[in-house]
Amino acid sequence: MSNATTKSPFLANLGKIYTIYTGGFLAFVVFLGILEQLGVPERIIGFLFVGLTLAVYAGIGVLSRTMQVSEYYVAGRAVPAVYNGMATAADWMSGASFLAMAGTLYLLGYDGLAFVVGWTGGYVLVAVLIAPFLRKFGAYTVPDFLAARFGGNLARFIGIIVLLAASFVYVVAQIRGTGLIAERFLDIPYNIGVFVGLAGILFCSMLGGMRAVTWTQVAQYIVLIIAYLVPVVIMSYKFTGVPIPQIMYGQALEQITHLEQTKEVLAGVKPHIQPFTTYNPLNFFALIFCLMLGTASLPHVLMRFFTTPSVRQARYSVGWALFFIFILYVTAPAYAAFVKLEIYQNVLGTALDRLPDWVYVWGAHGKVKICGVAAASVDVVQQACSAKGVSVLDWKNFSIAKDVVVIATPEIAGLPFVITGLVGAGGLAAAMSTADGLLLAMANALSHDIYYRMLDPNAPTGRRLIAARIILIGVAILGATTATVAPPDILKLVAWAFSLAAAGNFPALVLGIWWKRTNPQGAIAGMLAGFGVTLAYLIWTAAPPLGLGNPELFGLKNISAGLFGIPIGFIVMVLVSRMTPPPSPELQALVDEIRTPKGGVVADKG
Amino acid sequence: MNAYWQETKRLMFQVLAIWFVFAFLIHAFVNVLNKVVIFGFPLGFWMAAQGSLIVFVVLIFWYARRQNAIDEKYGVAEDE
Numbered sequence: 001m002s003n004a005t006t007k008s009p010f011l012a013n014l015g016k017i018y019t020i021y022t023g024g025f026l027a028f029v030v031f032l033g034i035l036e037q038l039g040v041p042e043r044i045i046g047f048l049f050v051g052l053t054l055a056v057y058a059g060i061g062v063l064s065r066t067m068q069v070s071e072y073y074v075a076g077r078a079v080p081a082v083y084n085g086m087a088t089a090a091d092w093m094s095g096a097s098f099l100a101m102a103g104t105l106y107l108l109g110y111d112g113l114a115f116v117v118g119w120t121g122g123y124v125l126v127a128v129l130i131a132p133f134l135r136k137f138g139a140y141t142v143p144d145f146l147a148a149r150f151g152g153n154l155a156r157f158i159g160i161i162v163l164l165a166a167s168f169v170y171v172v173a174q175i176r177g178t179g180l181i182a183e184r185f186l187d188i189p190y191n192i193g194v195f196v197g198l199a200g201i202l203f204c205s206m207l208g209g210m211r212a213v214t215w216t217q218v219a220q221y222i223v224l225i226i227a228y229l230v231p232v233v234i235m236s237y238k239f240t241g242v243p244i245p246q247i248m249y250g251q252a253l254e255q256i257t258h259l260e261q262t263k264e265v266l267a268g269v270k271p272h273i274q275p276f277t278t279y280n281p282l283n284f285f286a287l288i289f290c291l292m293l294g295t296a297s298l299p300h301v302l303m304r305f306f307t308t309p310s311v312r313q314a315r316y317s318v319g320w321a322l323f324f325i326f327i328l329y330v331t332a333p334a335y336a337a338f339v340k341l342e343i344y345q346n347v348l349g350t351a352l353d354r355l356p357d358w359v360y361v362w363g364a365h366g367k368v369k370i371c372g373v374a375a376a377s378v379d380v381v382q383q384a385c386s387a388k389g390v391s392v393l394d395w396k397n398f399s400i401a402k403d404v405v406v407i408a409t410p411e412i413a414g415l416p417f418v419i420t421g422l423v424g425a426g427g428l429a430a431a432m433s434t435a436d437g438l439l440l441a442m443a444n445a446l447s448h449d450i451y452y453r454m455l456d457p458n459a460p461t462g463r464r465l466i467a468a469r470i471i472l473i474g475v476a477i478l479g480a481t482t483a484t485v486a487p488p489d490i491l492k493l494v495a496w497a498f499s500l501a502a503a504g505n506f507p508a509l510v511l512g513i514w515w516k517r518t519n520p521q522g523a524i525a526g527m528l529a530g531f532g533v534t535l536a537y538l539i540w541t542a543a544p545p546l547g548l549g550n551p552e553l554f555g556l557k558n559i560s561a562g563l564f565g566i567p568i569g570f571i572v573m574v575l576v577s578r579m580t581p582p583p584s585p586e587l588q589a590l591v592d593e594i595r596t597p598k599g600g601v602v603a604d605k606g
Numbered sequence: 607m608n609a610y611w612q613e614t615k616r617l618m619f620q621v622l623a624i625w626f627v628f629a630f631l632i633h634a635f636v637n638v639l640n641k642v643v644i645f646g647f648p649l650g651f652w653m654a655a656q657g658s659l660i661v662f663v664v665l666i667f668w669y670a671r672r673q674n675a676i677d678e679k680y681g682v683a684e685d686e
Contacts, residue, residue: 121628128669285630
């Protein structure tokens, strides 16, 4: 209802605008393909791809600039369900989802599907338990809701700690990803690439906040999904004659299983479809559990649902978000299967001097290793293998880095470089869109929750929005600096984000909405206990220098540390709430209000 | 208001029950399901790679429609 009066020409023509944009992008890909055939060097093609897409995102960011608080924080609550779904999908799927998910499935086979199930099923919890109610409440940030529901700034502050713990390393990983792609496609040094990527990210978010990020994320989703589908569709057509990889990779699975059982160089290899070879059932299901509850607790995802025009649209929007995510996640196992089949058929058991070209192209980047060395050239490989007494290449002497499975597919399928450039642009879009969302989540918590709510509640609008932007730039530079100086080991921390977010936020969000008796004392105790136990387990078990390297309890891998922390958070929250007085009548009335869709947002519009 | 919330809660538990089956329970039977092969896909593998995902997407849209109907029935839907 609020959007009816403020509907701009842009919002009225969304469908037309993004259709033209998609057509324009496809025409641009074809145009670059023609340039390549005319002999334009690869470096120029890569530069045009990355440069032009970056310019488009930055352009959207500049066009969406705003000086209104509600536009800056929640895009004026005017984003229709379908578009918010696309933006959420881009926000959610990181550079790692785009580049490394298929590689993980290649390496782990069935067990890798825990990530596929875990990172999709969480949206059911978002839809049913959390998002519509947060939308009704009308907060600008997740800590804002915690503060209102649990009586003040202590709950807000713990919420901010959880948010920063779950988001900071995550954003470092995204900035690193943009730097690596810029390095590969623009041929500029990594440390400069990081800051080029960062400039692009800031252009998208700084001037227009959530409004700008929303419309760039929609544009980035379109680029990333096209880039993800094109190579594997062509590969499926080449292997099977039918361009629908999601259905046709069943054939590849059959052939993989057949080769695993009959080909000599594959003797003893882990069968692709056999369950529980890497994770035992406890770890498999614990991982699914933590990824799902983590998804439903990550602030940068939840805040996307603050932007829909109504509670009703918020519900549908979660469905659309999962639909758009589904398209990529249902395709990732097809990549894994086709690449594995290619390697089993044409690489393993082949004479070393007759390996396909792509092996040496990526070997030169250190991404393919044969007999323990980077496969830079035939000579290097032959030397290493004869030193090890290997005459025929078997599976034990071959390894491929998981982040090249997707990006090497165009070369494996014998496609021109323009498709490789397209995949690079897609990976860049995936990393940038997630970085945007994460940076905004952190900067908004610092500017809205700490600066405005806790330090200077009387700040005028202009000063609030300037503070928001200064903090955004500060967080971005801190992230980029970390990405250039911190050891790559830091990326292992990303896997912890889900358990930490789930243990810190999930019980408080769910009980705060669904159990009226939850009081501030219980919520604060429960958040501290859940988050604390999870963090303690992570530090206790992680290998040095990140942790103490102690043995795991019950063999539970630390990526699933939330399996301890989440139930403890719930139990402490219920027990302490029961032992202390019920929440005030005002808080109980607040719960009634957020449970009722009718009547507009609850939070003050401040 | 109370009846509205009772019905909302009932729907929530229904959705979570279906979610639990396809998030966890069905994958416990992966080895049994894998004996069935369709289009080259062992069924247990297919459930984790595609089946559960399809159920999740459909489940959310089904939930949104049901919940909106409950809102209208009790007159608490937003005026759009």
